[in-house]
Amino acid sequence: MIAKDTIPRPGAPALEKGLDLIEALAAESRGLSQTQIAERVGRSVSEIFRMLGVLEERGYVSRDAMTGEYTLTLQLFRIAAQFPPTKRLQRAALPAMEILTSQTGLSCHLTVLNNQQFMVVAQMDPEWQMGWSVRLGAIFPLTLEYASAKVLAAFQLENRRAELAAVIARHDRCPIKNVLAELSKVVARGGDFPKEGQAPRLRAFSCPVFETSGRAIAALTVPLMRQEKMQATEATEIEENLRTAARQISEKVGAVGT
Template identity: 40%
Template structure:
């Protein structure tokens, strides 16, 4: 983060608008103008004009008379960014094939400013599925996707990723032995771990590799065992399908020919 005292090119109005967007993005509930002003330690009058502009530009919506929430405009802009658009465009047909073969859901995640962000998701073909919504931001430390992205980063990238985490209070959640675990994941080429969020679910995660064998994304299957259909693929079989899928995606997205 820039030291504000030494930042010669500050744009206070822009900072104010970005503060509002980041605040609304961090909460699941709409906020009043007074609540926004209090959270940002500003006066309601300071916030009013900026909120009005954000509403007029469709970044923020006014609901229930006096409450504000984010629209999907920022989400849409993010997906117009060429690398993300190309990644999702190339991945979706291959992800669909995985779900059909494995009879499980899957999601595609990338690293963004200290968090893992889900950029694409595909449901299982049956009525029963466990999935995570597109746009969800999850931890580097307690998800299969996060472990894979850390394991397949260079040491310099990994140090930057951990330093950049937005919620520094999360330090206490760094698992003991994580470094050893990341070495093992890099060696195996995948992560298999019980979900920290849901019982009976296992995260099966593997990297989509770019040049130099660094991960540009992680593909994760939140594997949910089916006891009503004994002939569906089991966990080991689904893992093998997942690894074949990530190899195909790595090739489709231009992994260097010299990579192993």
């Protein structure tokens, strides 16, 4: 008897070509010309010309009339946001995030794992925006540089945590044991709360949002960029407000004992 995994599956060349184009554009922060896209996906310009036209017509990519460069739109994010768990998470999070921005005077954002990256699925700015914020739908790599990445990786079941730690270790080019040790510290603290002297200009406070299994389905993060040192009382206040907001969101999505 032939195992299911060894049975050849029929290919879908057109679909694969379209996905290659989307993934190539997603990996770039700036636009790409047809020639550059063709080079990245290993195809000729003539092979991708019609596919780019279809993607543009369907709203997945946009073309700059001046430069001719293509960029990925937020269409994929809009589709993902319609997925019931994402909409439920957003509904649960936004009221608590609004209160958090009011209390701290800082922006905050909610991120979820997206394969080997993480994505911003909700974002809130205070009434008077004076700080640093991220764009809704933005995607970032899993690395110890980001508080959200550490929290999302740390608060997982053991096997999944090890998988994500390996991804971080490859990206940061460091031993996996160092990554696991850092993630253990995050778990022990209940989140990532940088001390004074760490990244003095750009800092981020991040807490997990839990689901019923006890794993983190999201990270709620408050980024902060400033020139002067932060008073210990101010950092403590941000941390406490953040913990409260993350707990409220967790309770709304069904987690208990958070």
